[in-house]
Structures are given as structure tokens and as C-alpha cells.
Amino acid sequence: MRYGFYLPTRGPTATRDGILALAREGERLGLHSTMVADHIVFPVESHSTYPYTVDGKHPSVGDALDAFSILGLVAGATERVRLVTSVLVLPYRNPVLTAKMAASLDVLSGGRLTLGVGAGWLKEEFEALGSPAFEARGAVTDEWLAIFKQLWSQSPASFDGRFHRYVDIRCEPFPVQKPHPPIWVGGHSRAALRRTARRGDGWHPVGAVAASPLPPHEMRAHLDTLKRLTEAAEA
Numbered sequence: 404m405r406y407g408f409y410l411p412t413r414g415p416t417a418t419r420d421g422i423l424a425l426a427r428e429g430e431r432l433g434l435h436s437t438m439v440a441d442h443i444v445f446p447v448e449s450h451s452t453y454p455y456t457v458d459g460k461h462p463s464v465g466d467a468l469d470a471f472s473i474l475g476l477v478a479g480a481t482e483r484v485r486l487v488t489s490v491l492v493l494p495y496r497n498p499v500l501t502a503k504m505a506a507s508l509d510v511l512s513g514g515r516l517t518l519g520v521g522a523g524w525l526k527e528e529f530e531a532l533g534s535p536a537f538e539a540r541g542a543v544t545d546e547w548l549a550i551f552k553q554l555w556s557q558s559p560a561s562f563d564g565r566f567h568r569y570v571d572i573r574c575e576p577f578p579v580q581k582p583h584p585p586i587w588v589g590g591h592s593r594a595a596l597r598r599t600a601r602r603g604d605g606w607h608p609v610g611a612v613a614a615s616p617l618p619p620h621e622m623r624a625h626l627d628t629l630k631r632l633t634e635a636a637e638a
Contacts, residue, residue: 407436407487410473413466419476426477430484436517438489439474442467446527454524457614461525471504478512486512490521490589490607494534498547498567499574502554506578514579518551519607520544521589535566541594542566548586548602555583591615591625600632 408429411417416425429437445465452459474486486508493501509516522540523529529537546564553560554574561570578584587607588599599606606629610617617625 405435407438407485408434409438409440409489410477412440412442412468412470412473413463417466417468422473422476423480426481426484430481434484436485436487437477438487438519439470440467440489441470441491441495442525442528443469443495444528444531446525446531449525449527451524451526455609455612455614459614471508474508474516475511478508478515482513483515485515485517487517487587488519490519490587492523492528493520493547494523494529494540494543495532498550499554499569499572501547502551503574505551505584506555506574506576509578509580509584510576514584516578516580516584517587518584519587519589520548520603522594539566541598545598545602548598551586552583591617593628596625596629597632599629600636 408425410422410425416422426437442463445461445463445467449461453461456462470488470491474488477484478486491501505516505518522544526537529540534540535543543566546566550562550564550567553562555578558573558575558577559571560574561572562568585604586602587605588595588603589607589609590598591608596606606625608617608622608625609615610622
């Protein structure tokens with residue numbers, strides 16, 4: 404079993420010194436990975452339900468450091484600990500730019516990136532960022548993953564999708580890890596499990612919190628479902 408730890412994106416420890424101290428100490432202790440959450444903006448008023456608190460409200464009041472900026476800082480101050488987005492909300496960003504940012508981080512960290520991904524939940528944040536339709540976020544996430552895998556392995560590349568297209572572009576350098584950095588799919592929904600089976604390298608659930616305890620019997624049921632979906636995807 405390998406253990407990881409979260410770095411702060413907000414609050415009194417979300418400073419350069421605080422983040423570096425935590426990251427370096429985690430590496431010194433031999434922990435496997437460090438993880439960073441992803442938010443860009445927060446609405447003053449929100450009707451969206453946060454899935455990991457009992458009252459459905461996100462604890463932030465608007466402060467959030469950028470996930471890639473945190474991991475870039477940590478990459479330059481560590482040598483071994485893996486860098487995990489937990490999770491990057493894919494529809495928030497242009498897919499070509501995100502593919503470039505992820506590949507660059509993998510190169511500059513010596514191949515330590517694990518890309519945890521999710522479809523998102525905060526509708527008002529989608530709207531503020533001009534993201535494709537909130538209702539289509541699952542389809543957008545799947546398409547973005549297909550774009551990443553192409554841009555991380557083909558040059559030149561062309562893509563004609565439902566939400567994004569490009570013709571004859573080069574997006575190099577490729578990531579250090581082959582065929583690409585591991586992709587962990589977050590979420591407990593059936594759609595998240597299908598995405599894991601079809602497009603992911605691992606499942607990244609959240610448990611052990613009051614709103615999402617994920618007890619052993621529930622975990623076992625999800626793993627059984629994931630095994631069936633993976634076998635079907637590989638058939």
C-alpha cells in the first residue's frame with residue numbers, strides 16, 4: 404500500500420513557504436504522492452450541491468491557488484514524490500492548452516505526473532469560465548481525454564470532435580512517461596466507472612468523509628462493477 408497527502412490550495416498554509424515545507428517533509432518521510440485539488444473561481448451565491456460535505460456547501464469563500472502552479476512549484480523543490488491532480492476538472496480549460504501544461508509538467512518533473520480527472524460539479528464555475536455546456540460535461544471530459552492521448556503521442560495531429568477541432572498541429576515535447584502519464588478518473592457515479600474502464604488507468608474515489616464514507620461493502624460493489632465494465636471495454 405502507498406500513501407499520499409494533500410497540499411493546501413487555500414487557507415493560512417496555502418503559501419509558498421507552507422506548501423514547500425509540507426511537500427519536502429512528505430518526500431522526506433517517504434510518502435508516495437502529493438495531491439492538489441482544482442478550483443479557479445467561486446460564485447458568491449451557488450445552488451450547486453457539493454458532493455463531499457453533509458450540507459452540500461463547499462468550504463471555500465473564494466480563495467484557491469491554481470493546481471498546475473502549485474505542482475510546478477513542488478516539482479522544482481522535490482525529486483521523488485509523485486504529483487497528482489485530485490482532481491483536475493477537465494471542462495474548465497482548453498484541451499490543447501491543458502495537454503501542453505500536463506506534458507510540460509511531466510517533462511520538467513522527470514516523469515512524476517499522475518493526472519487525476521473529473522467532470523466537475525459547480526455549474527456557476529463552468530458558466531464563469533465559458534466552458535461548454537454544464538449538462539454535457541461528461542461528454543466533454545471524454546473528448547478532452549481523447550485529445551490528450553492523441554497530442555501526447557502524435558505529431559502532427561488533427562482532431563474533429565463534437566466540442567473541439569484542430570488540423571495539422573504539433574504539441575511537443577511529449578510527456579516523459581509512456582504511453583502517457585497515468586490517468587486516474589475520480590467519482591463514484593456509474594458514468595465515472597465507465598470512464599475509468601474505457602479511458603482511465605485507475606479509479607480515484609473519495610471516501611472516509613461524512614457525506615461519502617464509502618464503506619467496505621460499497622467499495623467492493625463499485626470494484627465489482629468496475630471489473631465488469633473493464634472486461635466489457637476490452638472485449
